[in-house]
Amino acid sequence: MLNSLYEKAIAKREFIFDIEPTSDIESQLENKWFNREIGESKSKFSIAAGDGSFNKKKFLTKNFCAVGAESIIYDDEIKKIDDSDIFDIPHVSFLDELLSNYMSIYELKCAFRSLRDYNVDYYMFDGSILGDLQNAFPKGAKLPLKIKENLDDSLLAEFQSRLMIRDYGLVFPSIRDNLKLIDLPKEEDSNILGETNLHLASIEKIILLKQLLGYRKRIISISKTSSDNELFRWNIPDIAFLDKFTEKQGMSVIRYRSVFEKAAFPFFNDFFKNLTFTVFYIRLQDNKNVLKVELPYKASKDDVFEIIRKINVLSVQGYPYLLNKAHNDVVITDSNMKELMKIAKIYETTNREVMSW
Numbered sequence: 001m002l003n004s005l006y007e008k009a010i011a012k013r014e015f016i017f018d019i020e021p022t023s024d025i026e027s028q029l030e031n032k033w034f035n036r037e038i039g040e041s042k043s044k045f046s047i048a049a050g051d052g053s054f055n056k057k058k059f060l061t062k063n064f065c066a067v068g069a070e071s072i073i074y075d076d077e078i079k080k081i082d083d084s085d086i087f088d089i090p091h092v093s094f095l096d097e098l099l100s101n102y103m104s105i106y107e108l109k110c111a112f113r114s115l116r117d118y119n120v121d122y123y124m125f126d127g128s129i130l131g132d133l134q135n136a137f138p139k140g141a142k143l144p145l146k147i148k149e150n151l152d153d154s155l156l157a158e159f160q161s162r163l164m165i166r167d168y169g170l171v172f173p174s175i176r177d178n179l180k181l182i183d184l185p186k187e188e189d190s191n192i193l194g195e196t197n198l199h200l201a202s203i204e205k206i207i208l209l210k211q212l213l214g215y216r217k218r219i220i221s222i223s224k225t226s227s228d229n230e231l232f233r234w235n236i237p238d239i240a241f242l243d244k245f246t247e248k249q250g251m252s253v254i255r256y257r258s259v260f261e262k263a264a265f266p267f268f269n270d271f272f273k274n275l276t277f278t279v280f281y282i283r284l285q286d287n288k289n290v291l292k293v294e295l296p297y298k299a300s301k302d303d304v305f306e307i308i309r310k311i312n313v314l315s316v317q318g319y320p321y322l323l324n325k326a327h328n329d330v331v332i333t334d335s336n337m338k339e340l341m342k343i344a345k346i347y348e349t350t351n352r353e354v355m356s357w
Contacts, residue, residue: 012220025245028232035248038284041309046075048114056095057141057331062088065099066340069106070330071114071123072322074314079118080096081110082330083168085338092194094141099203102170104132106206109167115215122310124323125221130277130294132209132223133259140204141195146181151266155179161328175297195307203266210268213275213296220307221294222323228292229348231281242281252281254304282308288318 052069067086083106089095107125114120158179162171177181182196213218223239231238231252242252257277265272279297295307314321339348 005299006112012287024102029245031247032231032253033250033281033314034252035246035250036279038249038251038282038312039309040313041306043119043306045310046073046118047122047124047310047314047322048111048118049071049126049320049326050107050110050114051126051323051326051330052107052308053330053332054099054103055334055337056089056099056337057337058091059346062090062342063095064337064344064346065089065095066332066337067099067102067106068330068332069103069110070326071110072329073114073118075118075120075121080111080329081113083110085169086344090194092141092196094138094194096193096203097141098194098198099164100139101198101205104205105201105208108205108212109169112208112212113167115218120216120218122220123215124311124320125219126223126323126327128220128223128226128292128294129196129209129213129219129296130223130228130259130279133203133265133275134263136196136202136206136263136265136272141198143189143199144182144192144195146183147196147199150179150181153201156201156207159204163211172197172199172204178202188284197216206265206267208273213271216275216296219295219296220311222291222320223292223294224291224319228279234249236243239281239290239292242283246283246290247287249283249286249306251283254278254280254299254301269354278304280304282311284312284315285318291319297305 048071052067054067054262056066057064061062064086065087065088067085068082069214070080070082071080076112091100092098111125115123147195155175157177159171162175176196181200182193185345225237227237227240229236229238232241234241238252255278257279259272259275263272275296276298278297278299279292279294279352281290281305283290293307293311295304311320316324
């Protein structure tokens, strides 16, 4: 069988991923992409960047999971903030979505502490805040009735009061237990527990996003990948189009975007729906990757140009150094997982893996 698969791979070489133009590319790029020297800002400013990571090890009865996030602050010297934890989680079909939400919570809390406690002028996110808001509700699990019945101002107040006291870790588990938001004992039905945790984590994440967007003029979201194709309307992402058909340092036309009208939020719906995002693409160095940039406010052209010059100050090989360092620092490898399991005294017995603390 493998031989036949190898033959098919040879036959499809440079077919699946290659992009062949069907019309005049220059005309499509006109007024949408501008080759221009970016330069560097001469202003003095402080800046931070953050990223998160998670990994998991599957056992017979449960999953051993590690989640973490880190923010790196630069104000003439490097400082770091981090937050992390390890859990055991029952087997659920939406485990990656659950862990991704946990990771986002840690990332947002590190970002908030950077902005509040270190008063940085700019904070760079790895990813898309607009994308997070477009997909605020879980896709992998239904909304438990118990949570649906309690989506009111008292639940919001409970989250807000606890988040004011504790700006690290996850607060929703204590809210879940104190407000009795799950009917069955936690060990009795892993699906109900998983669905409850997923939706409560999404609520915590949304509240944190609202809190963080109080600093929105200091926030810069930067993505290396994106599925958006609103600029060129091809059947491939705009960022892939620009990577393929441009080479020089430069930037795209600036576009303004809002959250999807159909997107719904359990809290702060009007606030999120009234946000305007400034979206554009940049290449900081010739022949390097195109990056997508989002600012969670309506920025003028002059504001955008200055932001780009500030991003470029601490960029290496066409990518912000602090974002790259945060990513490298925070990644949780399989080797790390083995070390964590050894320290936590989680071991394997017989021929099947059994989780034991």
